[in-house]
Amino acid sequence: MTEAKKEKFIxxxxxxxxxxxxxxxxxxxxxxxxxxxxxxRLGFVHRGIEKACENRNYTQDLYLLERVCGICSHxxxxxxxxxxxxxxxxxxxxxxxxxxxxxxxxxxxxSHLLWFGVAxxxxxxxxxxxxxxxxxxxVMDILETLSGSRVHYSVNILGGVKIDVDQKLSDLxxxxxxxxxxxxxxxxxxxxxxxxxxxxxxxxxxxxKDRAKLLGAVGPTARASGVKRDxxxxxxxxxxxxxxxxxxxxxxxxxxxxxVVRLKELYESYRLIRxxxxxxxxxxxxxxxxRKIPEGEVISRVEAPRGELFYYIKSNGTEMPDRVKVRTxxxxxxGTITDVAVGHKLADMPxxxxxxxxxxxxxxxxxxxxxxxxxxxxxxxxxLRKYGIEYYR
Amino acid sequence: MNLSLHPLILLLIFPGGLFLMNIGxxxxxxxxxxxxxxxxxxxxxxxxxFADTIKLLAxxxxxxxxxxxxxxxxxxxxALTGALTAAQYIPMFGFEASFSFEGDLIVVxxxxxxxxxxxxxxxxxxxxxxxxxxxxRALTQMFSYEAPFLLALLSPAIAxxxxxxxxxxxxxxxxxxxxxxxxxxxxxxxxxxxxxLELPPFDAPEAETEIVAGALTEYSGRGLALFHIGKNVExxxxxxxVVIFYLGGIANPIExxxxxxxxxxxxxxxxxxxxxxxxxxxxxxxxxxxxxxxLLQLLAIIFGRYLGEILR
Numbered sequence: 082m083t084e085a086k087k088e089k090f091i092x093x094x095x096x097x098x099x100x101x102x103x104x105x106x107x108x109x110x111x112x113x114x115x116x117x118x119x120x121x122r123l124g125f126v127h128r129g130i131e132k133a134c135e136n137r138n139y140t141q142d143l144y145l146l147e148r149v150c151g152i153c154s155h156x157x158x159x160x161x162x163x164x165x166x167x168x169x170x171x172x173x174x175x176x177x178x179x180x181x182x183x184x185x186x187x188x189x190x191x192s193h194l195l196w197f198g199v200a201x202x203x204x205x206x207x208x209x210x211x212x213x214x215x216x217x218x219x220v221m222d223i224l225e226t227l228s229g230s231r232v233h234y235s236v237n238i239l240g241g242v243k244i245d246v247d248q249k250l251s252d253l254x255x256x257x258x259x260x261x262x263x264x265x266x267x268x269x270x271x272x273x274x275x276x277x278x279x280x281x282x283x284x285x286x287x288x289x290k291d292r293a294k295l296l297g298a299v300g301p302t303a304r305a306s307g308v309k310r311d312x313x314x315x316x317x318x319x320x321x322x323x324x325x326x327x328x329x330x331x332x333x334x335x336x337x338x339x340x341v342v343r344l345k346e347l348y349e350s351y352r353l354i355r356x357x358x359x360x361x362x363x364x365x366x367x368x369x370x371x372r373k374i375p376e377g378e379v380i381s382r383v384e385a386p387r388g389e390l391f392y393y394i395k396s397n398g399t400e401m402p403d404r405v406k407v408r409t410x411x412x413x414x415x416g417t418i419t420d421v422a423v424g425h426k427l428a429d430m431p432x433x434x435x436x437x438x439x440x441x442x443x444x445x446x447x448x449x450x451x452x453x454x455x456x457x458x459x460x461x462x463x464x465l466r467k468y469g470i471e472y473y474r
Numbered sequence: 475m476n477l478s479l480h481p482l483i484l485l486l487i488f489p490g491g492l493f494l495m496n497i498g499x500x501x502x503x504x505x506x507x508x509x510x511x512x513x514x515x516x517x518x519x520x521x522x523x524f525a526d527t528i529k530l531l532a533x534x535x536x537x538x539x540x541x542x543x544x545x546x547x548x549x550x551x552x553a554l555t556g557a558l559t560a561a562q563y564i565p566m567f568g569f570e571a572s573f574s575f576e577g578d579l580i581v582v583x584x585x586x587x588x589x590x591x592x593x594x595x596x597x598x599x600x601x602x603x604x605x606x607x608x609x610x611r612a613l614t615q616m617f618s619y620e621a622p623f624l625l626a627l628l629s630p631a632i633a634x635x636x637x638x639x640x641x642x643x644x645x646x647x648x649x650x651x652x653x654x655x656x657x658x659x660x661x662x663x664x665x666x667x668x669x670x671l672e673l674p675p676f677d678a679p680e681a682e683t684e685i686v687a688g689a690l691t692e693y694s695g696r697g698l699a700l701f702h703i704g705k706n707v708e709x710x711x712x713x714x715x716v717v718i719f720y721l722g723g724i725a726n727p728i729e730x731x732x733x734x735x736x737x738x739x740x741x742x743x744x745x746x747x748x749x750x751x752x753x754x755x756x757x758x759x760x761x762x763x764x765x766x767x768x769l770l771q772l773l774a775i776i777f778g779r780y781l782g783e784i785l786r
Contacts, residue, residue, distance in 0.1 A: 092607065092685075098686065099683060099686055111607075114754070201749070203683045204749045205750020206748070211513040211515055215514055277750075278748075280749070426752055426754065427607065427684060427685075428678065428750075428753065429752070
């Protein structure tokens with residue numbers, strides 16, 4: 082018995098687990114129901130996209146980078162396009178910039194509604210999950226009508242956009258925005274008044290402003306803790322210069338605040354989309370851009386639904402980039418989970434995980450661990466293959 | 475309505491045994507379909523639970539390493555037996571109970587608890603971390619809902635002055651519906667039933683987003699199917715009990731169908747209205763609120779009866 086007492090009781094969540102539909106491994110050491118330690122292990126879906134970018138030209142990279150994330154594909158393309166345009170010294174026409182923002186905000190709506198449903202499901206509130214996903218279909222339909230695709234809309238091209246909005250479409254979108262706004266009012270009411278739901282969110286996973294800053298939290302997670310961090314406001318890019326947004330801030334930092342912040346951001350998105358559709362100026366939607374991008378390096382930051390998305394692009398003067406570095410928002414937020422998990426109940430863990438709106442496939446990295454005893458080693462393809470065969474023998 | 479059949483038929487085919495199991499599966503379908511419609515989904519077709527059960531029964535039963543084999547195999551059977559035995563003392567489908575004696579209410583309540591006990595033991599029997607947490611939660615939940623549920627069923631019994639379910643049925647059929655006389659007891663009984671059956675929002679013991687399938691994670695094939703059937707039979711019995719005690723009893727099959735369907739609608743609506751409660755919230759709810767309410771109801775009944783005696 083004394084032996085058993087010393088042993089840690091670790092509950093693994095993932096890489097295959099009903100709570101997480103994406104592969105990530107979390108180990109929670111529990112004492113009864115109370116979590117005493119938490120660890121994150123990532124890297125199950127590393128795809129080597131950054132490296133693959135170096136073997137393709139800029140136009141091909143655009144399509145590849147859209148597939149980094151299945152939910153926020155547009156912001157990835159936007160970040161890349163803005164960076165490349167800056168390198169090439171090209172400015173997309175104002176109408177194109179506005180359409181980029183329009184697509185980005187539609188994407189934010191669909192991403193936040195998706196997250197809202199998933200988070201409700203983690204709380205065991207399946208009715209809310211089904212309702213939000215039903216309403217999310219509305220915005221998915223808009224995106225399909227707009228671009229012809231529900232997920233990878235491919236709105237951007239280098240030097241502009243490839244879709245346009247006409248009056249008929251604009252009326253349709255406005256009507257749907259009214260519907261979604263009404264639904265969001267209802268969800269806001271549920272989130273802030275439903276007792277069972279509040280029992281799972283209020284005061285759970287509170288992240289103080291200082292900790293959020295220290296751990297480098299981004300996006301709604303940071304904003305729910307009172308950190309003023311929103312690239313759309315801090316460093317307006319693309320059409321956000323013309324159509325500014327209001328930053329949504331909450332001071333509490335618990336799960337409820339994260340729900341409230343995201344729902345309030347939806348209101349802001351509805352408002353912005355209406356404004357764009359009202360004020361959009363007729364004009365060109367593309368400009369010409371050369372295939373070869375001049376030598377140089379650039380940093381491009383945009384606000385994805387989950388937070389700050391960071392691109393570093395280095396060009397060597399050819400058709401292909403020398404280096405593309407992506408830092409996705411989920412990667413910045415993992416630290417907050419292990420920080421706040423300790424002391425909470427095991428039942429709160431799925432909610433806490435969902436609270437940062439994690440996206441696994443876009444943040445997986447190859448990690449090289451350097452130890453003093455073993456020198457770091459380079460492997461060629463054949464060596465790696467042999468190592469793999471030996472390892473699993 | 476009296477039913478004079480051979481005792482073996484009563485036990486094995488109708489109203490116990492086979493018929494009850496099938497009705498249980500039908501209830502499961504109704505439950506899933508109604509919840510699905512409340513959630514604006516389509517829901518399964520009527521034969522889905524039957525197909526699932528037949529498939530599971532035909533499948534290989536995997537016995538994991540490190541379990542007590544006999545216990546692993548026996549627990550699903552014990553759970554199902556408990557539920558089926560309980561049904562024998564209840565006037566099912568509007569027919570008189572197959573067997574009855576003074577005090578069978580207590581036996582039925584114990585028989586119904588066999589299911590939770592078996593699930594708890596089944597979870598503790600396997601080495602998986604999910605099952606152990608599931609088992610702890612299942613047993614914790616049992617200790618929280620059992621007392622209030624018992625109190626809620628006891629007050630009608632005291633009002634009727636008998637602990638025989640058949641006689642209580644006659645009593646409630648002749649008097650005003652007890653849901654009007656004892657509304658608190660009705661609420662406690664319905665919510666207690668949901669806790670007993672681990673229906674949402676009291677499904678912490680099998681919360682899929684935390685501990686996969688809880689205590690039954692390691693079960694597959696026949697064992698899982700038997701647990702499922704047992705749970706469905708418990709659903710039928712539980713609903714029937716509440717109908718008998720609070721909704722004016724059951725005199726004939728039509729009354730049975732109408733009243734249980736009405737109660738079923740309430741239960742499914744409750745299932746889709748709330749977020750899952752954490753296990754500590756469940757315990758808190760029951761002991762701080764449920765037990766007190768049940769006790770209050772019971773005291774009111776006893777006082778009322780005492781007053782009645784004096785006035786007479």
